[in-house]
Amino acid sequence: MILSKRPDIERFLAKPDPKVRAILIYGRDMGVVRDRANALAAKSVERPDDPFDVALLTDGDLDSDGGRLEGELAAQSLMGGRRLVRLKLSVEKASLDRQAAEALTAHAEGRLNPDAVFIVEAGNLGRDSALRKAAEKAENAAAIPCYEDEPGDVARLVRETLASDGVALDAPALQLFVSRLPRERGVARQEIERLALYLGPGSGRTASAADLEDFLGVEPEASLSDAAADAFGGRLAEAQAALRRARAEGEAGPAAVRAIGAYLGRLRRTLTLMRNGAGAQEAAKASGVFWKQEREFLRQVRAWSLEELDRLQPDVLAADRACKTAGAPDHLIAERLALTIAGRARRLGL
Template sequence: MILSRRPDIERFLKTPDPAIRVAVIYGRDVGVVRERAQALAAAVTDRPDDPFDCALLTEADIDGEVGKLEGELQAISMMGGRRLVRLRLGEKAAVDRAASEALAAHAAGDFNPDAFFLIEGGALGRDSQVRKVGEKIQGVVVIPCYEDEPGDLARLTREALAADKVGIETDALDLFVSRLPRERGVARSEIERLALFLGPGSGRVARAADLEDFLGVEPEASLLDAAQDAFGGRLGAAHAGLRRAAQEGEGGPAAVRAMGMHLAKLRRTLTLHQAGAGLQEAAKASGVFWKAEREFLRQARSWSLKDLDGVQADILAADLACKQSGSPDRLISERLALMIAGRARRLGL
């Protein structure tokens, strides 16, 4: 069984199906994989860190010694609770094959039926035996972990800050999320740092202006600013912003996503305006950052919904192209910025 929708995954991590004996959690983002594995480990056993209840194995532990993995799956908890066996896979095909064989045998009940087998992997390809076997047989759940989207990071930020009894305004949240790295573990560290900056338990609500010193990054270096420059017809500034973002570790897919987010704000603003809202009021409702409002309104007066429909198709095509293996994603994002800026100039911007 494959779980890919966030609500289904969260429901399973909170209350695992008793019929499931094996879980495979994998993905490029190690932080998300580790976080979900920890949540599942805590749900299946009362003492996930107790060496009498839990065995933690790495690829090196079973490379050439498969019997060690089978022995751990056959063992019974000394303390009487449910036994947990965790295996962290690497990249060796032999270990992947051995793990898949142990997975199938344990799901069939050949080892301790009360033990739970948790496999954590990186970006397992379609040729991974663990994936192939796990996705087909009963008693196994496979959870792929994808890169966090801005909406996921926004939700994560709000929930974490609320737990520390502090908050953040919408404009500030947009700004903060736009600067967060996509790796979950690093993003969580940044969110915790923000909570400390605001003062846990203080009830303080961060505004966009409060974050300027905290972020420590010039707004012009933001991918969102590069997207705004492209839609404003300023190609040179857009490309400069993209280059700075690349130096900060943001690749082409993130740049394309930023341009899609800017288009979405323009579309929402124009739709609300057509429904009778004032243009400035519509921009605020669309989450436009207050410092960018003047430039955004200038663009909203020139772009039409029909014009945006044409750009939307190009953004979707660029997004798909960036996700292909070996694609020149930085060049794709720069070409997209060139195309958008050219259309903006033709609109008089």
């Protein structure tokens, strides 16, 4: 069985199907894999950290003892409760993949201890993985792929983690903090915990975006964001200065073109929402515009149109392709694109 849709996964994690004995959780973001495995372990046994109820295995255990995994799955709980076997695979190795797949199949079919729960944590398994195929095919098993968190998932994680420490962020601060967090959940969680310490656990404080300025420091990609905003605002000299500053900070031409494309996307989304009846400020917030940039962004929204953005899109795509050509002067390509956009912005009255 495959559980790929988020609502199905959340329902399963909240209330696992008792018929499912084996669960494979895999994906590129090991932080999400670990969080889901921990949540499932907590639902599977009363004491997920008790060595009498739980067996924790790794790649090394399978390598050193080929029969260890099935032996643990066949064993009974020493305390008489339900048993949990967790396997963490951190390396890609065909022999380990096959060994885990065989054990999962046998356990799902009830040939070992049918009262035990088997949870496997793995990286980004391909379609040819025997373990993945076994989990997807077996009747009493589940395969849960883990994809990169969406901004909404990250925002929920921030709110819930901070709430557990008795602190919070207001809406603009939450938007700012989420936009600056890495998408790998393990690293993101560390940053959230660091923020909780900064705000003071148990203080009941609700921080604003201004309160976070000292904590966040200077955003590494701020120069690229500034360059895109200046280009669409018709300020060529400022856009060029920001691009050159970004280059000095180590940001290459392709990143600049992506930043310009992302800014165009925000303008397009805002204008589309407005065409469908939304107010300008409401549409800008829904498009992810930070409150400090809102006034300038809305000034640009009044000048640009969806038709003008459509005419500009081929230039952005061409610049993106050109930057990916071997030996291309990508910083000059990005500056030329900014020049093109700023020129059109000036003709629109910006």
